[in-house]
Amino acid sequence: xxxxxxxxxxxxxxxxxxxxxxxxxxxxxxxxxxxxxxxxxxxxxxxxxxxxxxxxxxxxxxxxxxxxxxxxxxxxxxxxxxxxxxxxxxxxxxxxxxxxxxxxxxxxxxxxxxxxxxxxxxxxxxxxxxxxxxxxxxxxxxxxxxxxxxxxxxxxxxxxxxxxxxxxxxxxxxxxxxxxxxxxxxxxxxxxxxxxxxxxxxxxxxxxxxxxxxxxxxxxxxxxxxxxxxxxxxxxxxxxxxxxxxxxxxxxxxxxxxxxxxxxxxxxxxxxxxxxxxxxxxxxxxxxxxxxxxxxxxxxxxxxxxxxxxxxxxxxxxxxxxxxxxxxxxxxxxxxxxxxxxxxxxxxxxxxxxxxxxxxxxxxxxxxxxxxxxxxxxxxxxxxxxxxxxxxxxxxxxxxxxxxxxxxxxxxxxxxxxxxxxxxxxxx
Ligand code: DOR
Ligand code: ZN
Ligand code: ZN
Numbered sequence: 001x002x003x004x005x006x007x008x009x010x011x012x013x014x015x016x017x018x019x020x021x022x023x024x025x026x027x028x029x030x031x032x033x034x035x036x037x038x039x040x041x042x043x044x045x046x047x048x049x050x051x052x053x054x055x056x057x058x059x060x061x062x063x064x065x066x067x068x069x070x071x072x073x074x075x076x077x078x079x080x081x082x083x084x085x086x087x088x089x090x091x092x093x094x095x096x097x098x099x100x101x102x103x104x105x106x107x108x109x110x111x112x113x114x115x116x117x118x119x120x121x122x123x124x125x126x127x128x129x130x131x132x133x134x135x136x137x138x139x140x141x142x143x144x145x146x147x148x149x150x151x152x153x154x155x156x157x158x159x160x161x162x163x164x165x166x167x168x169x170x171x172x173x174x175x176x177x178x179x180x181x182x183x184x185x186x187x188x189x190x191x192x193x194x195x196x197x198x199x200x201x202x203x204x205x206x207x208x209x210x211x212x213x214x215x216x217x218x219x220x221x222x223x224x225x226x227x228x229x230x231x232x233x234x235x236x237x238x239x240x241x242x243x244x245x246x247x248x249x250x251x252x253x254x255x256x257x258x259x260x261x262x263x264x265x266x267x268x269x270x271x272x273x274x275x276x277x278x279x280x281x282x283x284x285x286x287x288x289x290x291x292x293x294x295x296x297x298x299x300x301x302x303x304x305x306x307x308x309x310x311x312x313x314x315x316x317x318x319x320x321x322x323x324x325x326x327x328x329x330x331x332x333x334x335x336x337x338x339x340x341x342x343x344x345x346x347x348x349x350x351x352x353x354x355x356x357x358x359x360x361x362x363x364x365x366x367x368x369x370x371x372x373x374x375x376x377x378x379x380x381x382x383x384x385x386x387x388x389x390x391x392x393x394x395x396x397x398x399x400x401x402x403x404x405x406x407x408x409x410x411x412x413x414x415x416x417x418x419x420x421x422x423x424x425x426x427x428x
Contacts, residue, residue, distance in 0.1 A: 005343050012317035013045025013340040017324055018193055018265035019291050023069045025054025030270040030360045036074040036399055037358040038292040040385040043342030043375030048078040051103050052111035058082045059090035060097035073399025074385045083124040085116040095131045102128050106175045107140030109240045115142040125188040126419040136191040139175035140241055158281055160230040164242045169197030172241050176200045180207035180214055185414050189213040194267050196222045196241040198251035205260050215323045217265040218252050220297045233365050235284035236276055263319040266290030270361025289359040293352055299373025343377040350374055
C-alpha cells in the first residue's frame with residue numbers, strides 16, 4: 001500500500017503525556033474508545049492516561065482494570081499510577097505490575113483525590129526514584145487553595161475571575177519549588193504538568209540548574225488564551241490551574257523557546273456541556289477536551305510564524321519521547337522508529353466545532369476558530385488509524401500499552417541510607 005504525500009509533511013505522531021480518558025467510572029464524559037479516537041483524529045499516536053478515574057489507579061488491581069478497558073484503544077498508551085497519601089505500600093506493586101509513570105495530585109481537582117502530605121510525597125519519591133519512572137505533578141498546593149476558596153465563597157464571590165483568585169500563580173510556584181527539593185533529595189525524576197504562569201518558571205529553572213531531573217509541560221490553553229477571554233467564555237474556560245494573564249502566556253512561549261518548558265501536553269479533560277456550563281462558577285467541572293485540537297491549534301501557530309515546524313516536533317514528540325523513556329532514543333526524532341506518523345497538510349484549514357469532536361466532551365474554548373495546518377492521516381506502528389480526516393474504525397483495539405520504557409540507571413540518592421524503606425528494614 002502506498003501513500004502519496006506530495007506537498008505534505010510527514011511528522012512523528014504527537015506523544016501526549018497528559019490525558020484523562022475517564023474509564024472506568026466516568027464514561028458519560030469519555031471512554032477509551034472515544035478518547036483514543038480523538039487522539040487518532042488529532043495526529044496523536046501515544047497518550048499517557050491519568051489515574052483519577054473511579055476507582056483511581058491506586059494499586060495493581062485497578063491497573064489491571066484499566067488495561068482491560070484500554071483494549072479498545074486506537075492509539076498506543078502509557079498508564080499512570082497514582083502516588084497518594086493512602087497507597088504508598090502499593091507503589092512497588094504498581095512498578096512491578098507495569099505502570100509507565102506516576103501522577104501526584106498536590107492539589108485537589110476532578111475526582112477529589114486527597115492530596116498527599118509532604119511526608120507521604122517524600123516516601124513515595126524515595127520508592128519511585130529506584131524505578132527510574134517519572135512522577136508527573138499536578139503542582140498546586142491544596143492548603144493554600146482551600147483557604148482562599150473558603151474566603152471567596154464566604155464573600156459571595158461567584159464569577160469566573162474568582163477562580164483565578166482561588167488559585168493564583170503562587171499556589172503553583174510554591175508546589176513546584178517544594179516538589180523540586182524532594183526530587184533533588186531523593187533522585188526522583190519529576191515532570192511539572194500544565195505550567196500556567198511566569199512564576200513557576202523560576203523554581204523550575206533553578207532546579208534544572210542544580211541538576212535535578214525535572215521537566216515541564218504546558219498546554220495549548222495557556223499559550224493561546226488569557227484572562228481577557230474569561231468574559232467571552234464564562235465557565236467553559238474553567239480549568240485547573242487557571243488560564244492567567246497575557247504576560248504569563250508570553251513568558252511560557254519564551255520558556256518553550258529557551259528549553260525551560262520541555263513539551264506540549266493537553267490535559268485532555270472532557271466533561272459534558274451541562275457539567276461545564278453552570279451559573280455558579282464553583283460548580284462547573286474543570287478542564288475541556290484537548291487531544292484532538294492540539295496539533296491543529298499548534299500547527300496554526302506554525303502557519304502564523306510563531307514557531308518553526310522543527311520546534312513544534314520537538315515539543316510534541318521528541319521531548320516527551322526522551323523524557324518519558326519511550327523507545328530507544330536514537331535519532332533526533334525517536335518516535336519515528338516505530339512509524340508512528342502524522343501526515344499534515346499545512347495548506348488545509350478547518351473550523352473547530354465541539355459538536356464534531358470524537359470526544360464525548362462536546363465543549364471547547366476554541367469553538368469556531370479557523371486553524372491552518374491539519375493532520376490528514378495518522379498511523380500507529382505503520383497502520384492507519386485516521387485516513388483522509390476519517391477515523392479508521394477497523395483499527396479499534398490496535399493500540400497497545402508501551403512496554404519498552406527505557407530502563408534508566410538507578411539514580412543516586414542523596415540520602416541512600418536514610419530512606420524510610422532502608423531504615424525500616426533495620427541495620428545489617
Ligand atoms: O482542569 C483540570 N481537569 N485539571 C486537572 O488537573 C484535572 C482535570 C480533570 O480530570 O478533569
Ligand atoms: Zn492537573
Ligand atoms: Zn490533568
